[in-house]
Amino acid sequence: MALIVQKYGGTSVGSPDRIKNVARRVASHTAQGHQVVVVVSAMSGETNRLIDLAHQIQPKPDVREMDVLISTGEQVTIGLLAMALKEQGVQAKSYTGAQVKILTDSSHTKARIVSIDEQNILSDLENDNVVVVAGFQGVDAKGNFTTLGRGGSDTTGVAIAAALGADECQIYTDVDGVYTTDPRLVPEARRLKTITFEEMLEMSSMGSKVLQLRAVEFAGKYKVKLRVLSSFEEGGEGTLITVEDNDKMEQAIISGIAFNRDEAKITVVGVPDKPGIAYQILGPVSEANVDVDIIIQNVGTDGTTDFSFTVHRNEFNKAMEVLKNTVQPHVGARDVVGDNKAAKVSVVGVGMRSHVGIASKMFRTLAEEGINIQMISTSEIKISVIIDEKYLELAVRVLHKAFDLDQEEA
């Protein structure tokens, strides 16, 4: 008998029939003798409907009241799912975030979980109830409703699993696991049986479609066994996200090829090579609410240096404007050049730490296809390159093959 926390997203509970399916899935676990806590999101479309109502009233809605409003979405789902479980003869009891209670800070619409009172849940589980908890929401110390921000239901699931010391936290989504790369691009892409938390974080461009990174960080921190599964296919084992130490010996060198299509790169050319220059360049960019991804500054040669970074393509024009109008005159740069047709490809794997030659294999593979590398950035378990967007698919395919990712795991 295990204690399992299962999280179902908005699509999985998007209609009465789908809610009934979730209830059947849960019932099959209790029938095996497991204790189950279910965390659910709002029915798909519901949160957007509520946000739209708010905008009809207030162009910039008050955040406290926004949380009052949108936290009704999950409350609807928990009521309906508890009914569906009872209709199947399974004892069930629902809780909102405030009822649990999931205590958060007071940062409305993007609150952080402070603590979880697990007493009610544990006592209901003892009495053979399935406990259904509203994801995404909590309550602050003064009793105000809060929400956790985008993908917050994943975080609720992991946090409850951590608080209960659950054996596993299962995240049901519309994919059946984490793949070596996007199967739409590389048909040979393979579902990974396991991946480490760190790799999941580095695979963000792929991973974020599967699972909120914040939840992954949380799971890593509290050593929660996290599994990604399909909510539409029965019987799959999904991908287990583990702490690194497990099976380190058998860990594949490379776990996957991540990529991001919508990049833009910008270089500030001929910047005086002196302390504080990075802040003088990126400060105004960040103030303009432009998120920066890769940042590269090479050693200067003639007392000046070139400072490069990438931004999301949608924010390219805004960033260029700030740089040309504000930064360039201020820091005395020679020029600002950019290209909004870039893409990022990364090889990710904890195994590369102990293996030399991954980088050179990656660069050689790309060179053999005539793909020019424009920027390089590395972390301990990831090597990313910026290339011309038009080579993206080719690069992903050849790297996937070069690192034998289409072969079955040992």
Next chain:
Amino acid sequence: MALIVQKYGGTSVGSPDRIKNVARRVASHTAQGHQVVVVVSAMSGETNRLIDLAHQIQPKPDVREMDVLISTGEQVTIGLLAMALKEQGVQAKSYTGAQVKILTDSSHTKARIVSIDEQNILSDLENDNVVVVAGFQGVDAKGNFTTLGRGGSDTTGVAIAAALGADECQIYTDVDGVYTTDPRLVPEARRLKTITFEEMLEMSSMGSKVLQLRAVEFAGKYKVKLRVLSSFEEGGEGTLITVEDNDKMEQAIISGIAFNRDEAKITVVGVPDKPGIAYQILGPVSEANVDVDIIIQNVGTDGTTDFSFTVHRNEFNKAMEVLKNTVQPHVGARDVVGDNKAAKVSVVGVGMRSHVGIASKMFRTLAEEGINIQMISTSEIKISVIIDEKYLELAVRVLHKAFDLDQEEA
């Protein structure tokens, strides 16, 4: 400066634009220096939408989870109304029933209010906030959500007014007050400036369209000044519902003519005139979930008596079946006869206590029009007659005139 509790129903908050109108109305009161607590229902249609979802999941929905589900309806409204107030520059803060908190018993879907914690509301009012409270809902001692049943938002409004010692509880509806009778039937019908709680209760057939009787009882018990107003017309003074002692001297003899179209009358003929017979007849009827209205049993003459009562027309067939199949053989009645084309007309007024001749005036007026009276039932402040349905409109019109209800109040 007064402390006012205002309650707005589902139609009054049925769209973002209507919510903005309510906010303007509230703002006009705060601009006059009043402290305002607003109690709101779910947006019209929302509760039915949620109930429909529940029925798609569970034909007979679990009541605990039903309350979890439907209490989201008012929560949406309080968030939106608080936003609308802020958009108009009025400080506002919303509370669900659980947040207030409105403590109820655990009778899900028809809970009764036990107590209200007024501390948060009072302190917010002190800080110049309009406090927006979700009607219809509360929380039991264990923290489970409860709802108060049909029209519960009126009760929430009155209960909060009582707890706060508010100067007035204003119920905004789609009519502009309580009338001497239905203006659709009698164009001369007049809005009453005041009516007593007791009269409101006796006028149930008209009053229930305006205001939940339970809220009226509650207001009477706690001496809350209750006023019914139109939420669509500005500036009206509506109808004030008062405790009887106010202005007793100037009280009109008759306040109004109430009526009910959909009656059916049933007579159990030739019943042995002995103790326990009423229970033996009505017990099985009540077990069949048929509500009985007027009950009449006359003195027996030949050792038997006739026992008559009225039921709603929709339940006539069910009642007749129970009576013929079960009751008649059991009590040894001679026959069971019925008529489902009956109607009830009542004259209501606290003034009739101290005035003789009201009944005879009523009966004479009807007789002059050739309207046969089939049953008569009286209380201290009401005289009801059952007549043939086809004479209903005529009866109401002539009684309205006979008692001078079309004349302006002194």
